[in-house]
Every structure is written in structure tokens, then in C-alpha cells.
Amino acid sequence: MENTTDIAPLVPQELDLLPNDFSAVVEVINASLSPATRRAYETVVAQYAAFVRNTDRQAYPFLEDGTIDTDGYIAGVLIYLNTLMSEGKTLSTLNKHLAALKWDASRTNPRFEALLHSAPVKAFTQGAARTLRSHNPRKAQALTVEQLTALYAYLSKKHTLRSIRDKALLSIGIAGALRSSNIALLTLGDVSPALRLTGGYLLHIRHSKTDQTGEGAFIPVASSANYRLDPTRHLRLWLTLMEGLHSYTPASHPDLPLFPTIRGTHGLTSDPITVASLTITHLLRKHLTDAGIVTAQGAEAFSSHSLRATFITLSSQAGVPEASIAAVSGHRDMGTLRSYDRSTVERHAQTDYLGG
Structure with missing residues (x-):
């Protein structure tokens, strides 16, 4: 069997919320997945962690009194899933991401995992299924x-x-x-004053989708x-x-x-x-x-x-x-x-x- 690297849940365990021997439960939960599935889930969890950081949220939010921020947690997950859907992700991809978040929550704090079975989450997944069945991908709208x-x-x-x-x-x-x-x-080093554009800049684009040879390009900004x-x-x-x-x-x-x-x-x-x-x-x-x-x-x-x-x-x-x-x-x-x-x-x- 292929070895995998054990990674900790997204947040440290709250000793007042979980029993001291919960780590043994986490080991059993981790063993429930094949190495390939676990790697896929870990990738999703890392992506979600980055998303909530970038949107100034917490992956597992608590209120000042130490209780779980139920509304904040559910809202964060649904905003993430909705953003994925609007980016053109398929229903199967959404389900995979939700399953990965449930897996991570189950080994972090089961109370969070239970929230992912709540009525708002179920309603969202049902709505996503209906929407995506008849979905015709549309191009991003330009701003006026x-x-x-x-x-x-x-x-x-x-x-x-x-x-x-x-x-x-x-x-x-x-x-x-x-x-x-x-x-x-x-990067800051990719920005330089333009030589012929008064007050303009040149942006050094090091890599591009269409730059197969990795030559890079300079983009003028007037x-x-x-x-x-x-x-x-x-x-x-x-x-x-x-x-x-x-x-x-x-x-x-x-x-x-x-x-x-x-x-x-x-x-x-x-x-x-x-x-x-x-x-x-x-x-x-x-x-x-x-x-x-x-x-x-x-x-x-x-x-x-x-x-x-x-x-x-x-x-x-x-x-x-x-x-x-x-x-x-x-x-x-x-x-x-x-x-x-x-x-x-x-x-x-x-x-x-x-x-x-």
C-alpha cells in the first residue's frame, strides 16, 4: 500500500471541546480513505483554507464565548461552493469538495461536520443540482x-x-x-517605468497560458x-x-x-x-x-x-x-x-x- 504523509486538521484541537483521546478517532477516520482519495481531499482542504484566508474568514470560526460560530461556518462553506459553481465547476466537483470538507471537519471537530448536513447546506446542494442540470456556461460579463x-x-x-x-x-x-x-x-520586480509612455508602466509577465516556450512578455500600461x-x-x-x-x-x-x-x-x-x-x-x-x-x-x-x-x-x-x-x-x-x-x-x- 502506498504511504501517505499524515497532516493535521486545519485548526488545533480545542481541548475543552474534544476528549483527549480523540486523536485515536482521527487515525481511524484517516484510515477510511484510500491514499489517492486522501490526497485529493487534502488538496481540496488546502484550497479551502487559502480561500477563507483570502476572504478574511476562518476555516473553523468560534465566537468570543468559545462556542462554534454556526452561521459563519455554514456561510463560509456555501460561499466557497457557490464560487466554485460560478467558475463553471461541475456538480461532481462540488460534491467532491463538500465531501472533502466533511472529512476534514469530522477529524477536527464533529460538531462542524454535523453542520454540513444542515438544512441550508442540503438546500444549496439540491439547488446546485437543479441549476447545473440545465446550465449553459456563460462568458464573464465585461464592466462598463x-x-x-x-x-x-x-x-x-x-x-x-x-x-x-x-x-x-x-x-x-x-x-x-x-x-x-x-x-x-x-512581483514588485515585474513593474518598471515605461520609457516612452509618460507616467506609464511596463509589466513583466513571466508565464502565460499561451507562452509555451516560457519567454515571458512585457505589457504596457498607459x-x-x-x-x-x-x-x-x-x-x-x-x-x-x-x-x-x-x-x-x-x-x-x-x-x-x-x-x-x-x-x-x-x-x-x-x-x-x-x-x-x-x-x-x-x-x-x-x-x-x-x-x-x-x-x-x-x-x-x-x-x-x-x-x-x-x-x-x-x-x-x-x-x-x-x-x-x-x-x-x-x-x-x-x-x-x-x-x-x-x-x-x-x-x-x-x-x-x-x-x-
Whole structure:
């Protein structure tokens, strides 16, 4: 039989909640899975742990009086599963993730595991099954200029470390037509002043989905006359803040993530964003709904891929040549590029059939 490495549950055992000999029970629970299934579950548990950290939650939350935060725990799991579903994951994948979380909860504290059999969780899984049976995957919706203006205004008013980072992250993600993985991999050393663009920047993209040879690419980010939407201004503010708080600069800390994880209100870390597609999708939807730009249901149309779609759609609407758009987005196939322009079909609208 193949050996596996024993890993501890996500959180330390609470001695006042579990008997001292519960570790023996955990060993039996671990033995219930094949090595392959256990490895798969451990991967899911690690992904969930990263997701809750990035969304400023706890994997196993407790209230101040030491009791389990029932609502917080169930909400965290359902938000995670819903984010997976909105990213196009299948029902079987959702069920696998839920099974993995039940497994980890059973060996952490059985009271948490019981919550995953509660009515809200059952209702969600039943709703997901119905939804996904008739689900036709839809492309991520692009943001309009009006929505961007409202979104950045909302984040500017908050004026927190997280809001300043998120505004820079979103604006640079759009300006560079970046995938979520590219955003997460950017470091301070990947940002340099542009030589021919006054006030602009060059982003060094080290790895790309379409970069089979690993050559990397440089993406230009120009400054905008629209002060509120200018991506270089948002990035410059974030860089200034990182330097002011921790003396982080491209010269002194070139390998530090450009958009690191934030713990709590002021906890800037040196850790990169993990599970990037889910994390960026979550923060985008949360800001859009909190700002009152869209409803919670309307936010489901947006994801991390909306940043890339926004650059291509707005550029196309502004009359930018396809070659110039593709030079930034990295598309070689113009047909694929056009599929990102969410307004292409609108050009064919007409009322001639009505006569008059």
C-alpha cells in the first residue's frame, strides 16, 4: 500500500471541546480513505483554507464565548461552493469538495461536520443540482465605464489598505488584460517605468497560458486623462503605500508579490494571493454588490475573467484596432479575440424589419 504523509486538521484541537483521546478517532477516520482519495481531499482542504484566508474568514470560526460560530461556518462553506459553481465547476466537483470538507471537519471537530448536513447546506446542494442540470456556461460579463467609475469611487471612499490594493489590482488586471494567475504571480520586480509612455508602466509577465516556450512578455500600461479611472494612478498609490508602510520597493524587495494577501484590516503579508481565480472573483463581486452597482444575483455574471473581457470590450467599443488589442491581450487568433468583445452582436442591431 502506498504511504501517505499524515497532516493535521486545519485548526488545533480545542481541548475543552474534544476528549483527549480523540486523536485515536482521527487515525481511524484517516484510515477510511484510500491514499489517492486522501490526497485529493487534502488538496481540496488546502484550497479551502487559502480561500477563507483570502476572504478574511476562518476555516473553523468560534465566537468570543468559545462556542462554534454556526452561521459563519455554514456561510463560509456555501460561499466557497457557490464560487466554485460560478467558475463553471461541475456538480461532481462540488460534491467532491463538500465531501472533502466533511472529512476534514469530522477529524477536527464533529460538531462542524454535523453542520454540513444542515438544512441550508442540503438546500444549496439540491439547488446546485437543479441549476447545473440545465446550465449553459456563460462568458464573464465585461464592466462598463459607468460601472468602473462607480466601483473605483466606492473603493476610494473606503480608503483602507484592502480597498487601495483591490483598486490597483482590478485596474491593472483590466489595463493589462490579465488572467487571474498572471495577477497573482506579479512581483514588485515585474513593474518598471515605461520609457516612452509618460507616467506609464511596463509589466513583466513571466508565464502565460499561451507562452509555451516560457519567454515571458512585457505589457504596457498607459496613463489615462480620466483621473478617476487612470490605472497608473491607482498602481502608484498602492506602490507608495507599500513603501511607506514597510519600505517595500521594486529595488529592495523585487520578489515580493505586487498584490500580496492582507490579513484583517492592516495585516499586509508577504504571501501571494492563492486560488487566484476564486479570490479575485469573490472580491470583485463583493465590491460590486457592496457599492450597490449590481444586486447579489447580478454579480454572478462577473468573475475574474471579467477584467480581461472589460479591456477587450471597451477597447473595441472605442475603435482601437484589433492588432493593438491583441498586442496586449496576447491573442493570436482574431476570432478568439472577437469572442471576448461582449458587444459585438450589438453592432448588428436594426429595426429595418419594422418598416418606416
